[in-house]
Amino acid sequence: MVGGVTAATERRTNASQAVVHALLDEALAKGYEGGVLGVQAEASWEGPESFTHAGRPVRVAVCPSTLAVWEALRERGGEGWLVVLTPRDATELGGGALTHLIWNRLRTPDPWQAVQQRFAAANLDPALYQHAEHRTVAAGLLAAMPQDGWPPAPGGVLTRDHALEAVVRAQLQLVERGVEIDVTAVLEWSLKPAAPSALADLRATVGDPLTDSVIDWLAGRCGLAAGPVATLLRQGRPFDLVPLGLIAGLLNDEGQAVARAVGHFEGAYRLGRTHSNVLNAWHADAFGLTTQMLAPETKRRVLDTAAARLSELDISELAETSDVLPAGLRARLAELAKQIRTVLPREDEVARTGESDTALDGPLITAELAELEAAWKRVTEHHLAGTDDTVRAFAAAVRLVRWLATDVTTRGGVSALVERQVTADAWVDAAVNDAMRGSAETELAGVLGSVLELVRLRRDRHDRAFGAALAADNDPDHLGVERVLPEVVIPLANQQPVLLLVIDGLSVAIATELVADAARTGWAEYAAPGQRGRAGALAVLPTLTEFSRYSLLSGQLGQGSEDAERRGFADLTKQRLRTSADAGGRAEVPLFHKKQLDTAPPGQALAPQIQTAIADTEQRRLVAAVLNTVDDTLHHTDPGGTDWSLQTIRHLAPLLEAARRAGRTVVITSDHGHVIERRDGQLRKHEATYGSRARATGDPVTDEEVQVSGPRVLTGDGTAVLAVNERVRYGPLNAGYHGGGSPAEVVVPLLVLHAGDVPGNAELTTIGTSEPTWWHPAPAEEPISAAAGTTPQQAPQPAAKRSRPAPAEGLFELEEPVEAESEQPESASPAPDATAAKLAKAVTSSKTFTQQRAIAGRVSVSDEKITALLTALLNAPDRRIPAQRAAGELGIAPNRLRGALPLIKRVLDVEGYVVLGYEQETADVVLDEAMLREQFGVRA
Incomplete structure (x- = not known):
């Protein structure tokens, strides 16, 4: 019996299917393989008359009288089970009838006894059956049991938490096994397309009392947001939990308009009076999930739903203050x-x-x-x-x-x-x-x-x-492409193995994007020998491939095809490139063009002979390749609208990776740059042209053109008229052009990259900041003025003093304005106390932390960031720091802190014990050091 419930009060209760199955299981556990199970209950049955249980046939007989019981016994076959449901007691049935029953007695349909058995519990927590409809709750627990049964009650005592959590995991599939159920898990589940139907199916299966208890339990895992969570789940609207949470954060400003909006919000969703702390907490939880964890398509759906709800409430203007809504x-x-x-x-x-x-x-x-x-x-x-x-x-x-x-x-x-x-x-x-x-x-x-x-x-x-x-200046003394190999590449290759990549058509503008992308994968930029910083070389005029690429690869001014390029390259390297003493003879320096690069076996990024050549740093001090992606876009796609990266240029990423493994320095250059067609250009027709941007002399030269002559102009008569305005062309419409005299076409990049330590014998110097001063906001105390120019070349640093590259900012990554630093000086933390740093590292290296990571599921904050936050907190007086400082340690904007903290708490708050907290009144992040040490087993 449960809690003093007597047999008399148990009579005439309905026997549910779940109770009957539980009694049959109990009989099987006692060694009965069949027989008559007598159950004292109402003479009614809502289940099938015949079914199978554990492979044995079962027939249910509803017997309102003693005579009906005897008739059922006479009609029973020899196998399987007969379940007799009768309101008669043992005295009314008599000893003769009872001898036909297993256990020789009637069983009462006590659902709690069955629940206790199903959970392998010796005792029940009274909180389980204090519900006014506790029998219905028990019946629901039996009906909800999965095929593999309920998890045994810890310590033999079935608690309300254990029972309700088991239902949530089995029926709602809220989280994967081992992952803690918290507000983030509840909100994430609420966005699953199956969530509303799962909640409705649960109610249909187990009834309202147990479903409402489950909802209350889930809401209890959601902190201050418990009230809204419970209300919306009871309404069958889990899909609104996150969108309305995003709206909740817009309702805390002063003013009549916001007060009106709050009234609409609370009334429309029957939320009742909602305190500002609840709105803030609900918003922080929803914001954190939306910004940190959702897939793009789910995030889009949430934001669209939030906007629709604002429109329905006629308060769309509030979206304009949102940190996350598109409006x-x-x-x-x-x-x-x-x-x-x-x-x-x-x-x-x-x-x-x-x-x-x-x-x-x-x-x-x-x-x-x-x-x-x-x-x-x-x-x-x-x-x-x-x-x-x-x-x-x-x-x-x-x-x-x-x-x-x-x-x-x-x-x-x-x-x-x-x-x-x-x-x-x-x-x-x-x-x-x-x-x-x-x-x-x-x-x-x-x-x-x-x-x-x-x-x-x-x-x-x-x-x-x-x-x-x-x-x-018809023969400038500036470095030309014909001098790049003799004066830069080959001398460098004589010191250090080099991979030369000629990216046909590469402009200096695109090169800035490639360097930024390379820096993210560990490549550092160095000044080319004889240069102070990032350098540019002059293409041959007109800036056409047949002139400039041949001159670049052969080391002499001239014109030629791929075959001529290969012969000129071979002659140049044979004359200038030294061989190592133990190379065992000179090996030809390989130059790979498009055909060799494109011919790779299935599944391989590079052809075997290319991989072998790059890996052989003893006999092949220099390897060269020509990549055509950029030049191809000028004819087929849109170079200006392309996001240039190591992956955009075909073969570039695997070539760099092969060079990294071989320890090669990489030199990237081009034969010419290009200008982009922006659909505002002019076609100028002339009799004799060189490509789309150069023409023969004869017709008058306009102010959008320039006439050039001299040894570096490789036309037949050594003269040409070049377009310098990017909108002028002499040929058919394309995506881009080259051949002219604009700096975007004539100046080619000369980049030197190396991953890891540079050998001491290589004469390379690191390059400081490459971005111009105006690329980032000016510090607040030094506003941009007319005196501010481009970034001066920084004094080169010896390569030996640099062991690994500093990460470079992506070309178009959103910048963090420098002014923000003056608003939050506390984000620059003082030198951490060694003890604090050691303790923080001990926590994030502990076995408990690893287990918490697994339990917490997907948490987007890295271990390094959590370590930094803990170090700052352990250094601080009273173990508390301002929110802005905490955001600085995590490397996020201050307004995103409230979204990140719940994710970190999932890892640090072991078994619900609060280690990390946020004080609403002071906007401080607070650490309980004693609890931290206890939960993660770190000694003082």
């Missing part, structure tokens, strides 16, 4: 566009400036940029900013605005203008490519267009100046 991002972009338009000069001012070439190099924007930078910072803080195409375009626009506010006056000849292209204008070109992707919203697109028009004025001026310098 919040649109509002921030609109404010940024307004700020950009505010600082741009008037059209008449631009017209006057355009009349003077020198004025175009002075600051074209003279207004203060503080408000613009603040607006941009707010954009970057929005969760969707990192994946939004319009934000990417405005990231470029903001950089271009800073450039336009900078004095870029450059004095000198060809070399000075080459340096300007490498250190500044190529970055401008890269930003222009991104800004050109535009926006689908007219107002935003208009602002982007205004910025690009102003940029074009200045870049046209630079293109004209570069072309004029080429025309004035």
